[in-house]
Amino acid sequence: MAQWQKLRSHLSAIPVLAYLLGFGIASAIELFIGYPVASLLGLPTMPTLFGIILVQQSLALLPSAIAYDLLIYLVPTYIAARLLTPLVQKLLQKVPSQRLMLVYVLALFLVALLWGGFHEYRTMILCLMGINFILCISLNLVNGYMGEFSVGHAGFMGVGAYIASILTVWVFPRSLGHLVFPLALLAGGAGAAIAGLLVAIPSFKIRGDYLAIITLATNFIIKNGIENIERIGGSRGFMGMAKLTNVPWVFFWSVLTLVLIRNFVLSPYGRGVIAIREDEIAAEAMTVNTRRMKIIAFCTSSFFAGIAGGLFAHLLLYINPSSFTLLKSTECLVMVYLGGMASISGSLVGAATFTILLEMLRPLEVWKWVLIPLLLLVMLLRRHTGLMGFREFQFLIPREEAEVYGSTSH
């Protein structure tokens, strides 16, 4: 046990940034020697998700998969992280705390590109992960920070998906592609934000369970509305988009969402949202304009859901009203509560865990839907606010706030 403690303290002495860069280096190594090492170890293909899928196909591959992870990921990451530690520490001291997030973001982007950018399946997973993250953090603004219970997030996603797709297919010239893609997404987000008013206005008078029913109704209204608009394909769906969603775009929008929502909830103005969660009447008495805060929170939340929808549409190249039903909304809720309420780090962790679990456990088929809820149950029993509920990673919040958010990890 003492040895275990020693190992832990030894490993935690290395800063997270060094691990991140180390993982990037390991991924770069994998790009060059991944295939030969995999075939040397007797793996049928290069493991995409650390060999977990392969192991489910044949348990005999377990030693090879572990060996692969050790040789390609763990050992190089550890060595690189150790070697980089002094450099990283110097860097962390030099960079002012306001700029610190930028450093992490750049490192993360590098890792995402090196690990997933050259592999179709990983690219797909990373894109879905980013989209899920945007959905999760935007829903967290309402469900976590404002304490309302929105169960119709997928509806807003649908609005954004349709508006963005219609713009790129019918309005904008196809040749402009990536140049007008942000415009289409913003328009989709704006449309979704307007749809968000459908929930925001009733929320002035209604709270709690009743508002939840209204969000549910909004989801149905949007889904059935799209289904009945003949011009955009109705239930047959809409297609003809070019494949514009890629890792850099998803990463860019994820970071933008993260920064905007983080700055909003940390700003004095945005804290009004948290005040509404704690006590609406007291907040009103303390000069918080609760109506305006609610409109801002609901519209921001649906705006980003719309952006996620636009990215989703240009990833799958086909959208159908039945993709934006209660099922999708429920997935968003699961990610929020898995990751943790009122936490940006939680959204990050929740979306990443949920997306990757779904992919890793795909070979289990029906059992996947026994195992995942079971994991969720166990996790919520141990930590009822989610993995990172009401806490943040240190690099996501200003140092002065560290105590409030009780952050433990770097």
Next chain:
Amino acid sequence: MRKKLILLMIVLALSGILHSCAPAGPAEILVGINAEITGAIPMVGAACKNAAEMAAEEINAAGGLEIGGKKYKIKLVIADNENKPESAAAAATKLITQDKVLIHIGANASKNAIPASSVCNELQCPMISPWSTNPNTTLYKPWVFRACFIDSFQAGVNAQFGMEEFNATKGAVLFDIGSDACYYQGFFFKNTWEKLGGKIVAFETFTTGDKDFTAQLTKIKESGAEVLYVPQYYDEVPLIVKQANRLGVTEKIHIIGHDGWESPDLCKLCGADCNGLYFTTHWAVDIAGAKTQAFIKKYKEKYGVDPDSVAGLTYDAMYLFVQAAKNCGKLTGNLAQDRKCIRDGLAAIKDFEGVTGTMTPTEQGDMIKSVHIVKIDCDAGVFRWYKTVQPKTFE
């Protein structure tokens, strides 16, 4: 501590290397199955998986698939798409880039098959969707094929049949606006009916999950229609037919349907109410050839249930692949080349004899195949063959 760790690593690495030295088995061909195993329509996924497994076992039991004088064992890689479009696209990407399958079979529901087909076309892997009837699945996608007939053809056959059989000119349609397949069917039926000189007097819709159709049926009754087309599924059809009988709609109006009616459950749910109604389908047990009979018998013995059309179509998709491999003639081991060869092999198929009929792919990858019309006899619990309509287009 550190020594132990290093030792552990060495042991693991060595065991991995030793494992790789195990003697190589016979050459294998990987076939990817992208099916709706979990989600809202698990029966479809199960039928797809069962039929694919049965076909693979048959081929392997016969010594494997012979291509260019070399025998290959078929190994299935099954991926569950949870009946979600994004998951179907991810599953297709996984099958193609990670598992490196030679051919992708699935997905079945059109909302999953369309994203999967985009992926297959982009990554240049041949795909056969057994069950997706939406034209967009194969449209402008040279790498994508299907094993079923498309909606426009089936609906056209129904319109023609309804008009000729009952000497009718006034038609009506009742369909679910929330389901793309039903929508297409209703729409194409209307088109063909009008093209053949008839008139659609009622075009009524409802939404997925509705249980009461009284308002729509009353309207249809009052419209004076002679034929009512109900392109719905076996779980909704009994409700519609029973309500229609109660309202006296069926006294003057003949109800006809499409292949979604075909399920052993139809008679369980509908009983005598459905007797004497007609629908179009992929096979009719009483005229089925020896091949289809053998398939039905074997499937029932193996899985304890009657095969439905998804099972039959998946089974055909597997043998379409076998035929394509034979047409291809030789596998080089270079995956990109072999996939191209299989695609060309699929496109070159002519008059393939499957369990669901004889089929030839069009340039678009859609199948031209015959449609059977059957008459329901729920007292005996069977669907009796009535007529076979040979392929022709209703453009």
